[in-house]
Structure formats: structure tokens, C-alpha cells
Amino acid sequence: MEEQRQIDNLTIKERTDMALKFCKKMTEIGLPSGVYANPSWMQNYYDRERLTDIDIWLAHWTESPDIPSKFDYNQKIWQWGTEIVDDRKVDSNICFVDYPTITAKWYKEHTTSNNTVNKEDKAENKISSFKPGNKVKVKSGAVFSNGVKPISAVYTTEFVIQRLSKDGTEACIGIAGQDTGWMFCKDLMLSSKKAVSESNTASDSSSINVGDIVRIKSG
Known part of the structure; x- marks a missing residue:
């Protein structure tokens, strides 16, 4: 070549x-x-x-x-x-480095007009009741706030809000204290009590430990 x-x-x-x-x-x-x-x-x-x-x-x-x-x-x-x-x-x-968080910060500071949310979206996000520690799921078809489309498993996974942006329009979601990425609050929904209960039951009956390598079941 x-x-x-x-x-x-x-x-x-x-x-x-x-x-x-x-x-x-x-x-x-x-x-x-x-x-x-x-x-x-x-x-x-x-x-x-x-x-x-x-x-x-x-x-x-x-x-x-x-x-x-x-x-x-x-x-x-x-x-x-x-x-x-x-x-x-x-x-x-x-x-071994949290590059998504590093790059997300850069994109947040250098976002072009094509990637900004409109006023209605911001208003919707600001009045959301999300708080750090809330268990949430990502709405179908949503993308990370830097424009990157997640893998399909993200839409069926339960995440925890790690922290919120200063203006309240975005939330950093993650699992077990590890950041996954930033999402617009309008693209998140609180996990239902039923889903949380099922998740807890599955967790209690499993033998998964911190550091284990796991696969996400289809669907």
C-alpha cells in the first residue's frame, strides 16, 4: 500500500x-x-x-x-x-482513563450553535426533579450531549445520576460510581419503582462482585 x-x-x-x-x-x-x-x-x-x-x-x-x-x-x-x-x-x-468525562467537558465548553438545545428544551430541563443519586433510564433514540450515539444496551440499562450541570440542563450518568457520559435531562426518565425493585431483586440474588467482567442480556 x-x-x-x-x-x-x-x-x-x-x-x-x-x-x-x-x-x-x-x-x-x-x-x-x-x-x-x-x-x-x-x-x-x-x-x-x-x-x-x-x-x-x-x-x-x-x-x-x-x-x-x-x-x-x-x-x-x-x-x-x-x-x-x-x-x-x-x-x-x-x-484506564476516563476519557469520556474529559472530552465531554471540552465539548460543553466548545459547543457550536448546531449542538445547543433550544429554549424550550432548557426550560423543560431546568424544572426537572432530577438529583444526584436518582436512578434513571435513557429514552429510546437519545444521544449523549456531545452528539455521540450510544450502543443499544444504554437504552435498557439503569444508571445513577452522578452530578448535574450548573444550569441544570444536563446530567452525568454512571454505574457503580463510574461515569458513563453526559445526557440532556430531557432525554432521561426516572426508573419506575417496579423496575428498581426487579433490579434490586436480581442484584441480591446474583453473585456479581465489583471488578467482575459481565455481559448485558439482550433486551
Whole structure:
């Protein structure tokens, strides 16, 4: 491929310089960045000693998240293999940094007019009775407040409101104290008592512990 030939024609220093320049530009505008690479690239294509302050997204497939990579580049994301999600084979990663919260803050501060809510929506959100700790569900078809469409499992999962935005129009939702993302309050609904009761019953009878790797049942 032409792209691969161009990369191969660069020196290790040139490749590393380009990666560092890109990350510096992203940092200057306030967004996180990093280098995506497999062990071969880290060893042979970059000067890894110059990347110690850069977030590394390591692609090293062990085919199971329970089998850790033998490579340690202080990676912030580890791509361990593939799995089936919504009947599609996708790359699977474990992230050790809460990038969604970091990027959500940037989008909130740099939102364009195309992404702002109208006055009626804001009024609806401001009079909502949501409070941190409320159990909520996401309305069908809703997207995160930064415009990203969630996976289908989000619409059937019960979340807890972690905190609200200052103007009361958005809520950060999460599970077990971990942030999932920011949603407009108008796109959330309080979980029904029945749903909460069923959830508690299922939780009480399960053997799931903090740190367990789980899958969400279809529907």
C-alpha cells in the first residue's frame, strides 16, 4: 500500500516527531490524545523513550481481557482482541482513563450553535426533579450531549445520576460510581419503582462482585 510505503520511508525520528507534534496540538486545544500502536511499532517504528509522557493505546491481542499483555508501555488503553456486540465483530478495549468525562467537558465548553438545545428544551430541563443519586433510564433514540450515539444496551440499562450541570440542563450518568457520559435531562426518565425493585431483586440474588467482567442480556 502507498500509505505503508510512505511510513516505511520515514525515519524513527521523523515518525516520533510527527506523533509528538500531533499530540502537542491536541493538548493546546484542550483535548486528550495519544499514539495507537502494537508492540512491533513501539519497538521498531518509534523512539519509545520520547513517548513516555504520551498516552499509549496498545494493540496487543491476547484474545481475553483476563490474560494481560506482557508488554508494559504505561498504556492508557489496551486493545485485547475482538468480541461480538449487537451481532457485529468489534475490537475490544479496556480504558484506564476516563476519557469520556474529559472530552465531554471540552465539548460543553466548545459547543457550536448546531449542538445547543433550544429554549424550550432548557426550560423543560431546568424544572426537572432530577438529583444526584436518582436512578434513571435513557429514552429510546437519545444521544449523549456531545452528539455521540450510544450502543443499544444504554437504552435498557439503569444508571445513577452522578452530578448535574450548573444550569441544570444536563446530567452525568454512571454505574457503580463510574461515569458513563453526559445526557440532556430531557432525554432521561426516572426508573419506575417496579423496575428498581426487579433490579434490586436480581442484584441480591446474583453473585456479581465489583471488578467482575459481565455481559448485558439482550433486551
